[in-house]
Amino acid sequence: MKIIEVYNGLSALIADKSDYDGLWISSLTHSASKGLPDTELIPLSERVDLVREVRRVSNKPIFVDVDTGGGHFGYHAKWFKDAGAYALIIEDKAFPKKNSLLNTSHNLEDVDKFCEKIKEGKKSEIMIIARVESLIAKHSMYEALIRAEAYEKAGADGIMIHSKQQVDSSEVMEFAKKFRERSSLTLVAVPTTYELPKINPFDIIISANQMLRASIKGMQDYLKGEGIAPVEDIFKIIGYEDRRSNDKT
Numbered sequence: 001m002k003i004i005e006v007y008n009g010l011s012a013l014i015a016d017k018s019d020y021d022g023l024w025i026s027s028l029t030h031s032a033s034k035g036l037p038d039t040e041l042i043p044l045s046e047r048v049d050l051v052r053e054v055r056r057v058s059n060k061p062i063f064v065d066v067d068t069g070g071g072h073f074g075y076h077a078k079w080f081k082d083a084g085a086y087a088l089i090i091e092d093k094a095f096p097k098k099n100s101l102l103n104t105s106h107n108l109e110d111v112d113k114f115c116e117k118i119k120e121g122k123k124s125e126i127m128i129i130a131r132v133e134s135l136i137a138k139h140s141m142y143e144a145l146i147r148a149e150a151y152e153k154a155g156a157d158g159i160m161i162h163s164k165q166q167v168d169s170s171e172v173m174e175f176a177k178k179f180r181e182r183s184s185l186t187l188v189a190v191p192t193t194y195e196l197p198k199i200n201p202f203d204i205i206i207s208a209n210q211m212l213r214a215s216i217k218g219m220q221d222y223l224k225g226e227g228i229a230p231v232e233d234i235f236k237i238i239g240y241e242d243r244r245s246n247d248k249t
Contacts, residue, residue: 003063003206007033011211012054013237020207022061022086025050028099029212038099040067048079055084063087063206068095068109074120077128087127089160089188090117092147101164101192106137111147115154122155129158129188135171136162145178158186158204169194176201
């Protein structure tokens with residue numbers, strides 16, 4: 001399953017017409033689109049609103065980055081489900097988290113506390129994917145596997161292993177190989193800084209920030225005097241003519 005990031009209704013409309021199987025709402029790009037750093041400054045209730053915005057224009061499954069889950073994850077999980085989310089990915093960092101791709105220290109949540117968050121989220125009967133940040137925090141592969149096992153026992157529907165290894169995917173591939181020796185649970189990868197081989201053991205692969213990055217480049221290129229899309233493309237994407245025709249009937 002291939003998932004592509006979207007950060008508003010327009011990007012979701014464009015992605016909806018692509019070959020991607022689902023849509024990803026990212027904490028990084030949601031924050032950046034508001035001119036804010038990715039440090040859990042935006043309340044999860046605003047991300048629920050973004051899910052509604054995306055759901056209005058696309059029927060594809062929506063996967064949501066819910067950071068550390070906030071202080072009331074059980075409530076938030078229900079709100080996300082009611083808004084139309086398909087799955088939530090919650091990371092095992094301590095609040096407030098820092099973006100995983102930053103070269104800084106990262107504090108992990110206590111395993112037992114994180115397992116309780118998973119259990120709270122599962123009460124809303126929505127897919128919960130536990131995001132293991134051990135490799136990001138420069139902890140051992142052994143710890144990453146121990147955490148993944150604990151989260152699976154707590155009821156997680158999938159495990160996302162995160163890494164910022166440059167180019168080489170050996171770190172996540174090693175994790176996946178060892179994890180697969182004892183579990184068939186859904187595995188998720190987010191290859192932002194590395195490239196996965198075409199043949200790999202991951203069930204879900206998320207392109208987590210590419211749509212916003214493409215938008216930024218487009219805006220920067222325009223300010224340098226380069227070309228832009230014609231205004232007619234806006235009408236084509238949002239379906240202005242179709243909607244006007246429907247209004248007449």
